[in-house]
Amino acid sequence: MKNRITGISCPFFGISWQPKESSRNVAKRILSKLEDRRVLYSPFELEIPTACIKSIREIRYLLTDELSQMDEDEELTNSIRALRSSCRKFLSKTEKLDIQSIPGTTISDWIFLSSLGELRGVFGIYIAKISLSYGIDIEENIVKIIPEEDKSM
Secondary structure (H helix, E strand, O other), X not given: OOOOEEEEOOOOOOXXXXXXXXXXXXXXXXXXXXXXXXHHOOOHHHOOHHHHHHHHHHHHHHHHHHHHHOOOOHHHHHHHHHHHHHHHHHHXXXXXXXXXXXXXXXXXXXXXXXHHHHHHHHHHHHHHHHHHHHOOOXXXXXXXXXXXXXXOO
């Protein structure tokens, strides 16, 4: 409550506050920004490793910024933290690799591609979870990384 108080007035008494932003609005804003990140869904052969690393770094900053401004919604907070952790893991594996401009020809390139695939898998799961939890439609491009339902069970 103290973080939302924006003023106190007198002589008799008064207080004003800024109502907290709904978790749905925060989720919608995050998903909207992620939908515009090609690194999450473009074909692997079109990716330029240095640009991907830069984009993942920017996504991590975005998620950190959103977390710092949120009130506690445990479900959304946990999802955002999982996404941010996935970014950190990707960056830890790839930032120091000697990657060529066209990935796929060296061991470093393969580490980069597998790390990117792992990151996309995690993002697909959590984007689906956030989308379903808050009733938010997502663009067709980002749907590519959402795992398909297993109908064999």
